[in-house]
Amino acid sequence: MTTSHPAPSRAPERPAPAAPAGSSATGGLSGVTDAAALTGLKTLTQYYVVTAFLALFIGVMLGPLQALNYGGVNVYEYPLLKALIRSYYQGLTLHGVLNALVFTQFFISGWLLYLPLRELTQAGGARPNLRFAWFTYVLMTAGLLTAAVPLLSNDATVLYTFYPPLEGSPVFYIGAGVMVAASLLVAGQVVWTWLAWKRAHPGRVTPVVTYMSVATWLMWAVAALGLVVEVVVMLIPWSLGLTRGVDPLLARTLFWWTGHPIVYFWLLPAYVSWYAFLPRQAGGRMASEGLTRLSFAMFLVFSVPVGLHHQYADPNVQSSWKVIHMFLTFLVAVPSLLTAFSVAASLEDAARARGGRGVVGWMRRLPWGNASVTAQVLAMVSFIFGGAGGIVNASIAFAPVVHNTAWIPGHFHITVGTATTLTFMGVAFWLVPHLTGKRLFAPRAALASAWLWFGGMMLFALGMHWQGLAGVPRRAQVSASAQQAAYDAMNLGVPRALTALSGVILLVAGLTFFTVLFRTLLSARRDNPEDTAIPVSDTISPAGASLTAATPLVRHTEPLLALTLLALILVALVYGPVIAPMLANYQAVPGQRLW
Ligand code: HEM
Numbered sequence: 001m002t003t004s005h006p007a008p009s010r011a012p013e014r015p016a017p018a019a020p021a022g023s024s025a026t027g028g029l030s031g032v033t034d035a036a037a038l039t040g041l042k043t044l045t046q047y048y049v050v051t052a053f054l055a056l057f058i059g060v061m062l063g064p065l066q067a068l069n070y071g072g073v074n075v076y077e078y079p080l081l082k083a084l085i086r087s088y089y090q091g092l093t094l095h096g097v098l099n100a101l102v103f104t105q106f107f108i109s110g111w112l113l114y115l116p117l118r119e120l121t122q123a124g125g126a127r128p129n130l131r132f133a134w135f136t137y138v139l140m141t142a143g144l145l146t147a148a149v150p151l152l153s154n155d156a157t158v159l160y161t162f163y164p165p166l167e168g169s170p171v172f173y174i175g176a177g178v179m180v181a182a183s184l185l186v187a188g189q190v191v192w193t194w195l196a197w198k199r200a201h202p203g204r205v206t207p208v209v210t211y212m213s214v215a216t217w218l219m220w221a222v223a224a225l226g227l228v229v230e231v232v233v234m235l236i237p238w239s240l241g242l243t244r245g246v247d248p249l250l251a252r253t254l255f256w257w258t259g260h261p262i263v264y265f266w267l268l269p270a271y272v273s274w275y276a277f278l279p280r281q282a283g284g285r286m287a288s289e290g291l292t293r294l295s296f297a298m299f300l301v302f303s304v305p306v307g308l309h310h311q312y313a314d315p316n317v318q319s320s321w322k323v324i325h326m327f328l329t330f331l332v333a334v335p336s337l338l339t340a341f342s343v344a345a346s347l348e349d350a351a352r353a354r355g356g357r358g359v360v361g362w363m364r365r366l367p368w369g370n371a372s373v374t375a376q377v378l379a380m381v382s383f384i385f386g387g388a389g390g391i392v393n394a395s396i397a398f399a400p401v402v403h404n405t406a407w408i409p410g411h412f413h414i415t416v417g418t419a420t421t422l423t424f425m426g427v428a429f430w431l432v433p434h435l436t437g438k439r440l441f442a443p444r445a446a447l448a449s450a451w452l453w454f455g456g457m458m459l460f461a462l463g464m465h466w467q468g469l470a471g472v473p474r475r476a477q478v479s480a481s482a483q484q485a486a487y488d489a490m491n492l493g494v495p496r497a498l499t500a501l502s503g504v505i506l507l508v509a510g511l512t513f514f515t516v517l518f519r520t521l522l523s524a525r526r527d528n529p530e531d532t533a534i535p536v537s538d539t540i541s542p543a544g545a546s547l548t549a550a551t552p553l554v555r556h557t558e559p560l561l562a563l564t565l566l567a568l569i570l571v572a573l574v575y576g577p578v579i580a581p582m583l584a585n586y587q588a589v590p591g592q593r594l595w
């Protein structure tokens, strides 16, 4: 329908409410100072979002070069490129760190700070502490800039997983550590503000967007412990020369304590949009608030104790623990399936309200002309394939077939690289106008960028999964290998061509998207800021405002701190017996610099 302007409030023709169902009693701005605080919060959020997309821009520009590598074309000998990056692996480190760590963390910090603080202020909470929020942003950015120095000078070409005994400059570990620590301050501020609201409003049900945000941040706080301990206790002293070596197995185990749940830290903020905003944008309603809360409560409890599914190939970890982590991994698939069905139901609700008919025919009636909706629906479609592949990766019987092959990057470009990234792009199409009061530049180009990204990533995934099954390793400059005969024997013609082509499509997609984004940001016109209100959805089955009147599901999912304690206990149970023998048998290995 609307091809001219994908602003969210266009989909349903009614004024967008400021507060969601359940907190309407105190909805609306309560005074001038609150309005000023929210304006300040908007500016801060804009900084987070713009920093995030600047990182993504640089990261994404490196991707097509890697896709060409997997297409058999080596571009890394060109003098112009050589002047910018020293090697394939320096480029790959920058790509992984900027896209997977920096883009995601900055976007999520802005997104899941703004939404709950704003919702709670409007639900009668205190004004947000902007000073603290700015302090956190500055700290996070300082960490990023610190880590950028050794990354750019080729002194930390350790890839985004920085497995020891690969040893990078201490400046990298310190900068990365500060950046991650800053995300915990965002978590702290959101949880703190929520607790203050709860004290001031006893017996009230937490508004749903705040609920989802607090659950995500609490999950991340439990998840980040592993990485923080690895970096602070092991890697920083070791890279400074204070300890003589580091235990690679223990470091990897701590890394994956964080490294698996980090994927939920990337996904849940996208789910927030799919549950709370996308239905409204498409002209429908959220299905059930109780189910929404249940799936976030399950993510909080079950996301972390699963990391060994990345270590099936590691020695000196008992197989029984690997199998236990595998079953727990399958358990986390449950809330993802809940999400898939709930969100599909709300989209169907939207499409039928717009006259859609038939078992699948209703899909045609989604507002495909709206770039924000289209990007997010396509992101969800890609996640169907990504999630299915994830089950394969997590299965101890299949994992050896795909482990460390091109299949793996094929997999995570349709999960974090599309389900998350394309959702955030789609969100940016309304969020940036909302934050800046500027109109989205070239909505048709925005729509085209979403389709190109989706199509490009689907081709990329096909090419890379295929190559992985043929046995092509990941993290390898295959186009410059001295053993080309080995690759020739694999019959890679078709998947290589698909991968190279996808790189070109994704370059066009990226350039189109960033043109839309930066032209929107740089435009001087600020017209009609009212047009870009937050598209909060109504709910078919709401939770209500009062805990005593709420369903048992709502009541039992409300105590998020108790659920966090449960998560910590579960993590201690399934990681304690794995880590204890590693500590007892610590193997100090000296560092290596292979680049
Ligand atoms: C233009 C779009 C993109 C293209 C063409 C692209 C291409 C690639 C390729 C070919 C690899 C494999 C390199 C190897 O294993 O040697 C790779 C790795 C990776 N990509 Fe992308 N990518 C793109 C966007 C993204 C996005 C949006 C994200 C995340 C938000 C992302 C995250 C990663 C990560 C984490 C790695 C792994 C790095 C490593 O193994 O150390 N990429 N990319």
Ligand SMILES: [Cu+2]
Residues within 6 Å of the ligand: 259, 260, 261, 263, 309, 310
């Ligand atoms: Cu995992």
